[in-house]
Amino acid sequence: MEKHIRGRAVLVGDNIDTDQIYPGRYLALTDPKEIGSHCLEGVDEAIPASFRKGDIVVAGRNFGCGSSREHAAIALINMGASAVVAESFARIFFRNAINLGLPLVTCKGLRSEIAAGNTLEIDLERGVVRVEETGKEYPCDKLGEQAMMILEAGGIKPLMRKRFGKE
Amino acid sequence: MHAIEKILARHSGRDKVSSGEIVTAKVDFAEINDLYLQTIYSFYEMGGERVWDPERCAFVFDHYAPAPDIKSSSNHGEMREFAKKNGLKYHFDTNSGVCHQVMAEAGVILPGSIVVATDSHTTTHGAFGAMGTGVGATDMATILMTGELWFRVPEIIEVRLEGEPPAGVFPKDVVLEVLGRLKADGAVYKAIDFTGSYVENLNVAGRMVICNMAVEMGAKTAYMQPNQDVLDYVSARAQWPFTVENTDPGYVYEESYTFDVSTLSPRLSCPHSVDNVLPLEQVIAGKEIRLNQGYIGSCTGGREEDIAIAAQILRGKHIPKYTRLIIVPASSEVMLSCMEKGYIQDLMLAGATITTPGCGACLGAHEGILAPGEVCISSTNRNFPGRMGARDAEIYLASPATVAASILNGVITDPRKYL
Numbered sequence: 053m054e055k056h057i058r059g060r061a062v063l064v065g066d067n068i069d070t071d072q073i074y075p076g077r078y079l080a081l082t083d084p085k086e087i088g089s090h091c092l093e094g095v096d097e098a099i100p101a102s103f104r105k106g107d108i109v110v111a112g113r114n115f116g117c118g119s120s121r122e123h124a125a126i127a128l129i130n131m132g133a134s135a136v137v138a139e140s141f142a143r144i145f146f147r148n149a150i151n152l153g154l155p156l157v158t159c160k161g162l163r164s165e166i167a168a169g170n171t172l173e174i175d176l177e178r179g180v181v182r183v184e185e186t187g188k189e190y191p192c193d194k195l196g197e198q199a200m201m202i203l204e205a206g207g208i209k210p211l212m213r214k215r216f217g218k219e
Numbered sequence: 220m221h222a223i224e225k226i227l228a229r230h231s232g233r234d235k236v237s238s239g240e241i242v243t244a245k246v247d248f249a250e251i252n253d254l255y256l257q258t259i260y261s262f263y264e265m266g267g268e269r270v271w272d273p274e275r276c277a278f279v280f281d282h283y284a285p286a287p288d289i290k291s292s293s294n295h296g297e298m299r300e301f302a303k304k305n306g307l308k309y310h311f312d313t314n315s316g317v318c319h320q321v322m323a324e325a326g327v328i329l330p331g332s333i334v335v336a337t338d339s340h341t342t343t344h345g346a347f348g349a350m351g352t353g354v355g356a357t358d359m360a361t362i363l364m365t366g367e368l369w370f371r372v373p374e375i376i377e378v379r380l381e382g383e384p385p386a387g388v389f390p391k392d393v394v395l396e397v398l399g400r401l402k403a404d405g406a407v408y409k410a411i412d413f414t415g416s417y418v419e420n421l422n423v424a425g426r427m428v429i430c431n432m433a434v435e436m437g438a439k440t441a442y443m444q445p446n447q448d449v450l451d452y453v454s455a456r457a458q459w460p461f462t463v464e465n466t467d468p469g470y471v472y473e474e475s476y477t478f479d480v481s482t483l484s485p486r487l488s489c490p491h492s493v494d495n496v497l498p499l500e501q502v503i504a505g506k507e508i509r510l511n512q513g514y515i516g517s518c519t520g521g522r523e524e525d526i527a528i529a530a531q532i533l534r535g536k537h538i539p540k541y542t543r544l545i546i547v548p549a550s551s552e553v554m555l556s557c558m559e560k561g562y563i564q565d566l567m568l569a570g571a572t573i574t575t576p577g578c579g580a581c582l583g584a585h586e587g588i589l590a591p592g593e594v595c596i597s598s599t600n601r602n603f604p605g606r607m608g609a610r611d612a613e614i615y616l617a618s619p620a621t622v623a624a625s626i627l628n629g630v631i632t633d634p635r636k637y638l
Contacts, residue, residue, distance in 0.1 A: 121355070123254075143407055144354060147355065212364065
């Protein structure tokens with residue numbers, strides 16, 4: 053897993069639920085690219101088209117609340133998000149994202165102090181997000197050991213393949 | 220230890236567990252709904268061959284019951300093939316209902332057990348003294364391969380509900396009040412234990428409503444100590460022996476909140492956030508909130524008790540021209556019983572549309588989608604933007620009695636004048 057992530061910030065608000073990340077009308081889709089093309093449509097239909105590979109979603113409190121749909125994490129990854137930074141994350145979304153190897157960074161105070169399009173540098177090892185435009189650094193919460201272990205392995209799938217002797 | 224901790228300890232082969240610890244626990248029953256074909260894809264991607272135990276996992280086709288389009292129908296087909304190939308003992312096809320109701324009826328939800336499903340509302344099973352929690356597709360695939368899952372032992376919050384509710388106040392009003400106080404992230408990663416005299420006297424259906432919406436506060440799981448009503452319900456249906464766990468006297472909760480149910484009045488959760496909860500009287504004071512649709516259904520508000528109160532309010536009357544009322548029984552068992560008692564007939568004569576037992580329009584899949592600018596009052600669990608259709612449609616969450624009284628008048632109405 054990449055320990056240094058650099059990308060442009062795409063801002064969303066508090067309590068962004070998984071219906072807004074991935075609207076219910078698309079739940080029967082199974083092709084990951086197609087799923088990615090509808091990501092965050094429930095917040096703003098213009099987001100998927102303007103999102104660039106490597107951009108970082110920056111949210112307020114309780115990102116990913118609501119439905120357990122794994123499509124939300126699949127959509128973010130396939131839209132090209134390199135990480136999500138939020139004040140806090142909802143539990144099921146948190147597990148889904150880490151299982152699929154999408155870095156989640158809990159960082160308080162950042163969301164309200166940056167502008168859309170600012171460039172962020174995330175240092176997962178040091179646990180810091182730096183905003184290039186202002187030079188200001190924000191400390192992040194450390195991931196739990198279990199979550200870190202899964203993320204470092206690239207998600208739960210490689211771990212399970214190894215456990216079942218498939219690698 | 221708390222009963223939830225005892226459940227986790229027993230299932231992970233330990234004498235004791237405490238908050239914050241990571242444990243790997245055996246799962247008693249695993250359920251996959253029909254939004255989660257990805258579970259099968261992840262299962263094979265990770266090297267899965269056969270499920271760990273064909274008697275301990277099942278599909279429930281509830282979100283697309285029956286299939287609204289070619290894609291969801293094809294997804295059902297792939298899941299049926301997987302179920303057949305693995306010889307799954309239980310299978311709940313599109314003729315069954317919402318997973319949380321269907322599993323309880325089938326006797327696979329038992330006190331002291333761990334239930335994991337690909338659905339956030341799995342917290343519902345705290346109603347039975349079980350530890351129910353929702354996961355995504357890939358976590359579920361690991362359960363199908365191994366029969367177990369890692370858990371962080373949660374901190375436990377007590378929500379003490381005391382007193383007798385006044386007329387017109389239903390379990391939905393009670394849980395909305397709790398949600399309004401704790402907020403949408405008030406219990407993230409934590410468990411909520413509902414205690415107090417109100418809970419001790421509450422029937423199975425009411426308990427399910429309250430535990431169901433614990434997830435709207437972010438809770439990992441919910442719990443209620445089983446009462447006689449629960450024991451009677453599960454004893455008549457249980458597929459396996461079970462053990463009721465009890466919290467040790469003097470257990471210290473992380474936080475404790477107390478609510479006096481006897482002082483409550485009907486509540487509304489207003490657009491577009493579940494925790495935007497206000498007394499109904501306050502919301503409608505001095506104004507009329509016109510409605511296009513009323514909706515009674517889902518794992519929160521589609522049980523026999525919910526349909527019965529709607530039938531009581533609407534019997535012999537008719538909803539206004541140009542409005543609609545959608546009734547979605549939570550399961551075929553619920554629907555059969557409602558037909559036997561004449562509720563379905565009463566509601567159809569009052570102008571209601573009855574749809575197949577299942578999740579229906581609660582999540583905007585089909586059967587009652589809202590157009591731009593429309594207003595709906597619903598007995599379901601979420602009023603997020605776009606949840607039931609158009610992003611700017613407005614959803615008010617309320618008790619089934621409030622939904623019935625409101626659609627009868629075409630405007631949001633206090634149900635107490637009909638009770």
